[in-house]
Amino acid sequence: MSAASNRRRSALVLAALCAVSATIYAAGADLGQAQKQATNWTAIGMFGIFVVGTLFITKWAASKTKSAADFYTAGGGITGFQNGLAIAGDYMSAASFLGISAAVMASGFDGLIYSIGFLVGWPVITFLMAERLRNLGKFTFADVAAFRFEQTPIRVFAASGTLVVVAFYLIAQMVGAGQLIKLLFGLEYWIAVVIVGALMMVYVLFGGMTATTWVQIIKACLLLGGASFMAFMVMLSYGFSPEALFAAAVKVKADLAVQGGKPADVAAQLGQSIMGPGNFIKDPISAISFGMALMFGTAGLPHILMRFFTVPSAKEARKSVMWATGWIGYFYLLTFIIGFGAITFVLTNPQFLDAKGGLIGGGNMAAIHLANAVGGNVFLGFISAVAFATILAVVAGLTLSGASAVSHDLYATVIKKGKAESAAELKVSRWTTVALGIVAVALGIAFEKQNIAFMVSLAFAIAASANFPVLFMSVLWKDCTTRGAVIGGFLGLVSSVVLTVVSPSVWEATLGNPKGSALFPYTSPALFSMSIAFFGIWLFSVLDKSKRAATDRGGFLAQQVRSETGIGASGASGH
Template sequence: MSRSPLLRSGALLALLAASGAALAAGGDIGQTVRQPTNWTAIIMFAAFVLATLGITKWAATRTKSASDFYTAGGGITGFQNGLAIAGDYMSAASFLGITAAVMTNGYDGLIYAIGFLVGWPILTFLMAERLRNLGRFTFADVAGYRFQPKPIRLFAASGTLVVVLFYLIAQMVGAGALIKLLFGLDYWIAVVLVGVLMMVYVLFGGMTATTWVQIIKACLLLFGVTFMALMVMWKFGFSFEKLFATAVQIKTQIAANAGKEAGEAASAGLSIMGPGGFVKDPISAISFGMALMFGTAGLPHILMRFFTVPDAKQARKSVFWATTWIGYFYILIFIIGFGAIALVLSNPAYADPATGAIQGGPNMAAVLVGKAVGGNIFMGFISAVAFATILAVVAGLTLSGASAVSHDLYATMIMKGKPPAGSELRVSRITTVALGVIAVLLGIAFEKQNVAFMVSLAFAIAASANFPVLFLSLLWKDCTTRGAVIGGFLGLASSLVLTLLSPSVWEATLGNPAGSAPFPYTSPALFSMTLAFVAIWLFSITDKSRNAQAERAAYPAQQVRAETGIGASKASGH
């Protein structure tokens, strides 16, 4: 009962923020044409907020220990966890960004969907069961199972916080831009609103509340994209040939309106049906694909979800269900992307016929398809779902960042694995507030910046730092603490530096002249991830210390536990 005043004040704060945002709707959004306030979206969003605050209050009564806070006490089923992982993974970047990419580049836009999706078999067959059997709260528990705890946890916490930071900034800026355009709110109000709600979910409900928010959001999003895809296909007689032919015709017409000659316009129209228009240089394509694929297997907020299930069998089942839902989602996004060409670009009410520029920019393509197939009511629904998507992802990211600080740094490194009762949970909640405030401030500060590179940077860092350490610590008996820490930090540093020197940051964000970027490729993963693997190998095989010998000798015991689960607790992983 001692929690109820906190809960009431937290819920009141969030509701006041929601009410204040609704009352403030219609502020200047920096557009020459003022976007109308979408009251349908605001009402649906308010309903979602009220429902999830109710879940948070219920979850708070079940969140009494660190295990409850980090992993929902290990009591989530494989099916539920699969939906929650899908909810965590199907971010606004997936829903809005891939639809926009397909609308702009056609077939080539699928590189995102394919890259994101093919990371899951790695998790399914190589890592899911081992993670559950070896880990407790964070992926550092797994990577450091037989290593010296302080250096490996310092590295793991550093990698986690950097990935979380870049992901959080992108999500917060996305939330601000989306609500600014759709709901008619001021940008800063939308960012503060997301920050407040995220802090309430994580502070009081922990992983239990975050999981159920993600499950609800996944169900709403899957329903929304299913309806949109079916309606798009219905408008074209369920004929893909007719849909693609219409899309090519519209792209051709836009090119002709822009002043291109007939042959050039026809070529521009047909280009959406073939590869090569988005990532033209092979090394960038390979590097970008590696970042998306292996980054998936190194994202801390995804890896953390494997500790919420009771055993390894449920961990494997959760990956199966997550892959099923995510694969289904991406197939539908492809249809919706071509639907955006056929239904949005062809409608003067949504797009400029001469240039193909649409209201609110290309990221609004999915929302405008919703309006084209379901009117204002469905547009309001899909807008609210897009906002709920950002909330759910931000909550999961914040929880993984808080656990890195409280569990890896405070409880294990500072308190040497023996923190006073309740102190670890208290540090988690303090970190949650700090991360929430930082995310809001950075979200406001980066409003005018191009933040698309931040999401790819998060994946590149996860692929270059977290994945090599996790992969080799699980599967290579000669991996040592020295190799893992030096290799991991080299992967982390090189991915950051090379991204900074790439055209996406050096030119597009920092404003340097075109062609002046010292690193010519769009993604550093091919180089930074290779460097990490080579460094881990080199510094491990040359490590002749007594600690290294003991770590190699401990590998068979780790392998037995990883493969069989013998010694792994059913509830909390230890």
């Protein structure tokens, strides 16, 4: 890469920083006064430090990003420990930090389904996926699914599945970022979302996977430290007694019900209800379907699967999962304490409530207000900056996986038949990044009012219904064929998207249709759409008598040897 090219990139990075800073300053000055919201200069300072710091990381990474392998997988040079932290950073998203704590504050015990559901998918990845992915893949999970199948149809499906999952996942991150910046700076929501989109594009366009990885690692350490402090301060207030915390939370909920006009006995029952299931998921089918989405969706998330190609060997891939599972499990324990702490610290303090008794900034801001309650303005600034970092890093990872699906799977492999030049592939990837950034901003504005943990659960349902069945069957079932994988995968993808759109969560809550008019009554489609996908893959593979089917089945042994032993997989890139 030439010095002139590096100078142009540096200038673009600095110009983007100046533009973002100017927007924050100008909008904060005007709109903050209009909304009578005090400007939090501590938070602004910490935001500024983080943004400048990460842009310098991006500038450093840009000098190392010379090829497609560097852009997509950091050249395969990330260690297992580093990648474990980066995976944890990818997974501990706005949905995890802001969304789960908000869900626990609203529904109590039921919020745990997010923590447990997000976590229990990791054994599936550890024992079934991580090593095979590393040995079979190069840049994307489509490399794995397409190992013995016909390239064009399977990669068209894989790119479609990736882009749909990325779109739904991006919505949650953009909503979280928009609400956070709106709360702290007094900005209009849409301006906040545009700022996040602009910064994300800068990270991905110039730094690629190297910048994204290091931003993830730094952000994971900061988030784990900040959440640990919040949980410690909450437990300190109750003598480190979980029973005392839960009892206080039950009393707060009951008191709020009394203030809302409920009779004392009904209010007591409502207060006690947060310690048992039923506030969020009302029936067994929804519970099973929702749990399946969270568990199996983890093994189908393209931006998580992509991380296994950044390590040099299958051993390091396994080590990545071990470290990631430990950090993620610890973090989810903290979110439960933070959620109950928000009930006792935030819901009882008029400083954090609007005229109608709702949280200032929206329901997703429970953890942010709790940070203010336990640590004052300085800690609020720190947690806000960390939450912003969390969102930016996850959005960058998602965008990178979406861009790689278009440039590597569609452009390089399908359109150019594997003969694309690295520079041309990178150019397509960067244009895709810009397009995804614009889409993310538009969707973030449209879904402003949704709980972000729930929005992510919809992305998990689609990943569990489309990507996971194809990946699972292609790697582990010898009779799977191209036709079965593609038709079954598309059936899972289309059914999960359609059922999601006609469910109450989107049909009524987002699209504004009358209550009770949703065509699909359950909160998650995974139980149905996953079944459709697996059945479709099995049926169309069994019925496939084509000449190609014989080749697909015949290639299973070679695939199995490579996936189990790594023989034939090169050290840096996987092929």
